[in-house]
Amino acid sequence: MIAKLLIxxxxxxxxxxxxxxxxxxxxTVAVYSDADAKALHVRAADEAVHIGPSPxxxxxxxGEKIIAAAKQTGAEAIHPGYGFLSENAGFAQAVIDAGLIWVGPKPSSIEAMGLKDSAKQxxxxxxxxxxxxxxxxxxSVDRLKAEADAIGYPVLIKAVAGGGGKGMRKVEKAADFEADLQSCKREAKASFSNDEVLLEKWITSPRHIEVQVFGDSHGNVVHLFERDCSLQRRHQKVIEEAPAPGMDDATREEICAAAVRAAKAVDYEGAGTIEFIADASEGLRADRIFFMEMNTRLQVEHPVTEEITGVDLVxxxxxxxxxxxxxxKQEELSINGHAIEARLYAEDPSSGFLPSTGPLDHFDLGIxxxxxxGVAEGDVISPHYDPMVAKLVAWGETRDDAIDELAEIAGSVEIWPVKTNAAFLTNALLDDDFGDAVLDTSFIERKLDSLVPADDADDAIWQSAADFTLMADLDQDVPSALGFRLNAAPRIATTLTHRGETRTVSASGSEMAAHVTGFVxxxxxxxFADGQSFEFARDARGTGAAAAGDGAILAPMPxxxxxxxxxxxxxxxxxxxxxxxxxMKMEHALTAPFDGTVTQLSASEGGQVQVEAVLAVVEPAGD
Structure with missing residues (x-):
């Protein structure tokens, strides 16, 4: 067994x-860049080696720095994880040439599956x-256009060296082909230094089905059943599950057998995934499931396979x-229950899914x-890497059980000030069509408007914010959301400001919903509610900002x-x-606490202020 492993x-x-x-x-030995000097994976490993700047x-x-780090620390093997150099045949060969163990398939297997056209052949x-x-x-453009016309529209153009949705275009009609081809080739050239493409018939009701395979150096290859990864956005997987809903035993047997044949064809060793596209217009049928590509590494979604098989793939x-x-052996593997995984990203769905970076001042994913x-409270989401914060995984006896549990997990996410897609995931999981397994790869795009949550607080959130604020002002412990009753007269109120809107809200005197939490x-x-975070500027006297005393307006933050x-x-x-x-890239309106006159103004447009700096003073009318 390997004694020391570099990741x-x-x-x-x-x-x-x-x-x-x-x-x-x-x-274990970790490697890290400047941005990751204090990262969780560095803290978790037995040793860590710095390998360069943040990019x-x-x-x-x-690869040469990583191999040098392995030599320096006496690591015997290198595990590439996924992404980065995990499917780089040249790096795999360099690891082997350095006398180290490569935790992955043979370089020749990676190479054989690296180009989509040769892999399909x-x-x-x-x-x-x-x-x-x-x-x-x-x-040539003429030949590709002629082939597309013969296949019939819509047709899919794919970069032969592509991945992650890059270098891929759906062409709806013949008149669009040439322009889409040139766009696809430019993107492929920029992303993969290879602008060659292949053409495929567009599947009208596509589902993304993949099979986990595993091989060893003794000639054995097994499959660990299938996963459904149909819920995607811009060709990136969002929610994955195993087994695939609607998969009957006969179809499963055929598709999994095909995956094993595919792995054996390249003398495969280690963990790999054979990806298929299924025409699900008439349900899942073996004669309507087609090979797309092979991923010669561990997949992001491998936990759902582990959950239903009880296997640790690492x-x-x-x-x-x-x-x-x-x-x-194959006959010793079986499916137990159902598992679903959702990818929690640092992004803002209400702003077009723009990445959200910065410190994780509050970070609670529940238990x-x-x-x-790979992060914890106090860590930073860096702009240099993929914005995935976590994978949320649930297992249940049935698919419905797994959906319910994962929706609860996603809805309980508490992260601030970084924005996440937790509420978006919750909406997708609770969508009726998802529950009924009416799935295809356009599911998210088709339902985007209903899945993206509103960014403004509703009346219930305003009420919860007021209750939490008043409890703090009464010098009582801020309560947990479950079973809380505010022991104060209903006439007690506070004024809060959220996204430029100011309201004065009275105490509710009633229990909060179990899914709402918060603090001052x-x-x-x-x-925090249903995976979203809401920030309110507060003051016990009723201003939209903090106040040092009657009418003194303080900066709520730098x-x-x-x-x-x-x-x-x-x-x-x-x-x-x-x-x-x-x-923190957000605007906060500061408002008058009462009718009166501005007697002092310390703030000026463009000026930087520190937390609790006195920005203005308002003298009450009649004083």
Whole structure:
């Protein structure tokens, strides 16, 4: 067995590998860039080696630095995780040439499956069904256009060296073909230094079905059943599950047997995935499931396979890389229950899914289910890497049980100030069509408007924010959401500001919903509900900002004054906006606590202010 393992990756997959290695008694070495100097995977490993600046091209993608780190620390083997160099045949060969163990398939297997056109031809020769299309060497526009016309529209153009949705275009009609082809080739050239393409018939009701396979150096290959990864956005998987809904035993047997043939055709060792596209217009049928590509590595979604089979795929990888046979025979593998995984990303669905970076000041993913993450509270989401924060995984006796549990997990996510897609995931899981397994790869695109949550707080959230605020103002412990009853007279109220809107809200005197949590922090109140976070500027006297005393307006946090709406001597009314503070890429309106006159104004447009700085003073009317 390998004694010391270097993980050539970062984040949650590095932490995942470290966990299994530790359970097996294998020492671990992490590598890290400048941005990851204090990262969780670095803290979790037995040793860590710095390999360069923050950009991946200057650190995690430099194979020579990773191999040097392995030599330096005495590591015997390198596990690439997924992404970065995991499917780089040249790196795999360099690891082997350095006298180290490569925890993955042979370089020749990676190479054989690296180009989509040659891989499809190889699969055809192995008797694996492939999507009708064109794989020819003639890449002229005229030939490609003629082939597309013969296949029939819509047709799919795919970069032969592509992945992750890059270099891929759906062409609806012949008139669009040439422009889409040129666009696809430009993107492929920029992404993969190879602008060659293949053509495939567009499947009208496509489902993404993939089969987990595993091989060893003794000639054994098994499958660990299938996964459904149909819920995607821009060709990136969002929710995955195993087994595939609606898969009957006969179809499963045929597709899994085809996957094993595919793995044997390239003399495969280690963990791999054979990806298929299914025409599900008449349900899942073996004669309508076609090979797409092979991923020659561990997949992001491998936990759902582990949950239904009871297998630790990372343990299998380490054992097989050490020369051992696969621990179980095919007949010893079976499906138990149902598992679903959702990818929690640091992104803002309400802003077009733009990445959200910065510190994780509050980070709580709960304790229910299986959570795979590479960050903890106090860590930072870096702009240099993939924005995935965690994988949320649930298992149930039935698919409905797994859906219910995962929706609860996603809805309980508490992360601030970084934005996440947790509420978006919750909406997708609770969608009626998802529950009924009415799935295809356009599911998210088709339902996007209903899945993206509203960014503004509704009345119930405002009420919860007021209740949390008043409890803090009454010097009582901020309660847990479950079973809380506010022991205060209903006339007690507070004034809060959220996204430029100010309201004065009375105490509810009633129990909060079980799914709502929150707390008061400095001059703000935070509320978490159904996977979303809501921030309110607060003051016990009823201003939209913090107040040092009667009428003193304090900065709720460090920031920049981007607008000043009043001048000294101005008469103002309660709730009137006085100025706007920008902090952490958010705008915070500061408002008058009551009717009165601005007697002091310390803030100026463009000025930087510190937390609790006095920005203005309003003297009450009649004083």
């Amino acid at each position: 050539a990756n970062r984040g949650e997959i590095a932490c995942r590998i470290i966990r299994t290695a530790r359970d097996m008694g294998v020492a 991946a091209a200057e650190s995690y993608l430099l 190889l699969m055809m020769n192995a008797g694996v069904p492939v999507t009708p299309g064109y794989l020819g060497e003639d890449q 343990e299998w990888q380490l054992r097989v890389a050490s020369g051992e046979p696969i621990p179980l 229910v289910g299986r959570i795979e993450t 922090e400095e001059a703000r109140t935070l509320v 920031g920049k004054v981007i607008a000043v709406d009043v001048a000294e001597g101005d008469a103002v009314t309660a709730g009137q906006r006085l100025m706007v503070l920008e902090a």
